Structure formats: structure tokens, C-alpha cells
Amino acid sequence: QQQVKQSPQSLIVQKGGIPIINCAYENTAFDYFPWYQQFPGKGPALLIAIRPDVSEKKEGRFTISFNKSAKQFSLHIMDSQPGDSATYFCAASELGGNYKLTFGKGTLLTVNP
């Protein structure tokens, strides 16, 4: 059972474009939704995270939009740069539970110059 579904699997945009990555979850007990960025051969690094009590959160060029009723959340990258080319993972957790993070399958983003 895949508890966090992520799409698309891959995405190619031009420099300055706004890639959007979407995730949907099933477990209504999830209450923490982070996004991770991973470069080849490295561990994931936290980009930005959101709790379900807000509908949007911005940090620099990265924005999370959250729709609790639809059980969906998305990552937008403003003014994308070639250095943003990486794999992005959404995840979800139940903070009051067992601390486990459940990941989506990832999106490979390529930003062309």
C-alpha cells in the first residue's frame, strides 16, 4: 500500500520556469509534510516542511501548498535554476506517533540553462 503518491516521476523545465511537484496521501493521521532534495550519491536534505494548520508556506524560492480536504500537497520552485536539478521527495509523518517518515517515490527535476 503506497501511502504517499508523488507525481510526476520526472520533470524538465527551462531556467526561470516554475516546476510543480504533487503529492497525495491517504492516512489522515499524518500531520507533518516535509520535502527533501537529493543530489546524486548524497543523502536527502530537508528543503521545507508544512503542518496541516496552514495552507501555504514559503521559504526563499520554494513554496508548499497544502489542501487538507483533498489530502494533497505540492512543491513549487520559483525562478528555477540549473543548480536546482536534483531528485525531490515528498514525505509524511504522524508526529505524535512512531516518528516514521513515509516517502513518495521521488521526482527527478532537470532545469535546462
Added chain:
Amino acid sequence: DGGITQSPKYLFRKEGQNVTLSCEQNLNHDAMYWYRQDPGQGLRLIYYSQIVNDFQKGDIAEGYSVSREKKESFPLTVTSAQKNPTAFYLCASSTATGWDFGQGTRLTVV
């Protein structure tokens, strides 16, 4: 600097051999995790431990074993029972509100 150290970075295993991947953290986190990453599969949870001397199976525990004798250490053994061990292995630790990841160990069967 606080963080998670995984070693070795690259590991080669012969058929039928057990190997152990090391994970050490100096963040004073109670919980630690092992994930396996395969292309197009995301990160799948192998084992996790919330306190010393206790651990639970994740989604793909078959062929793996762990121990948690110290708060700082959570080694993963890939046994000969794991039929397809070639993958990128990630160790993580967490508090209630944040997770940190190591830089991974790439295991290859030769």
C-alpha cells in the same frame, strides 16, 4: 559539528556473505532508521529504533538485521538471505519534529 556518519561510503559484497553497514550520530536523537533506496522506488524503511535495545521491522525487513546497543549507533547487517542487496542505504535519526540523514552507503554485490 553534529551529524550522522555512515561508513563505508562504498561496499562490495560477495554472494553468500554478510556485511555490516555502520551508522553513528552525535545529535542525541532517540530515534534512528535505515532506508533502502532503489531507482524509481523512493526510500523504503528497513528497520527503525525509537530507544536503545528496542527496534521494529519496517516495510522491507526480510534479509536484514539491526542492533541498538548504544543511543549513538544503529548498525545494519545485510545477510545472505537478502537476495537483491545492491542498493543505496541511508541511515537517519530524528527528534519529534525533524529528521537528519547520513550521506549513504552504496552496496554492490560482486
